[in-house]
Amino acid sequence: MAKSVNKVILLGNVGKDPEVKFLPSGSAVANLTIATSERFKDKGGEWQDRTEWHNLVAYQRTAEIIRDYVKKGNKLYIEGRIQTRSWDDKTSGEKKYRTEIIIGELVLLSGRGDGESGGGGGYNRSSSSSSYDQRSSGPSDDLVNSTEITDDDIPF
DSSP states (O other): OOOOOOOEEEEEEEOSOOEEEEOTTSOEEEEEEEEEEEEEEOTTSOEEEEEEEEEEEEEHHHHHHHHHHOOTTOEEEEEEEEEEEEEEOTTTOOEEEEEEEEEEEEEEOSOTTOSSSOOEEEEETTOSSOOOEEEOOOHHHHHHHHOOOOGGGSOO
């Protein structure tokens, strides 16, 4: 069989508060959506924005972290894989499909309680330590944010 890759990387904002449920086994499952946007010029030379919505699913510890730290408006970095599932609709009998991104790695780019600002933290589902790092912004962040780079600073 030929080698294949199923990897998704997204950086976007959470559309609404995540829904977290528990399976009969006790494992947590989180469902959420994030929006990504791209900006382009149309035929008339005007800037247009196009927003794409992505359905995300997280399991176990990642779902619990989402429950505790992720809210509407938070900026997230996601690595995962695409999966499409299907089922028969009970009312219409039609076959339904849903394409989702199964989260493998999650990095919170908004601070606690922030919907839009910096901060940081991350959780890597594949790591053996299963740790979560929520870093608070320190005084060094003020220095970085106050330093402005101009075209004269770029060496090329």
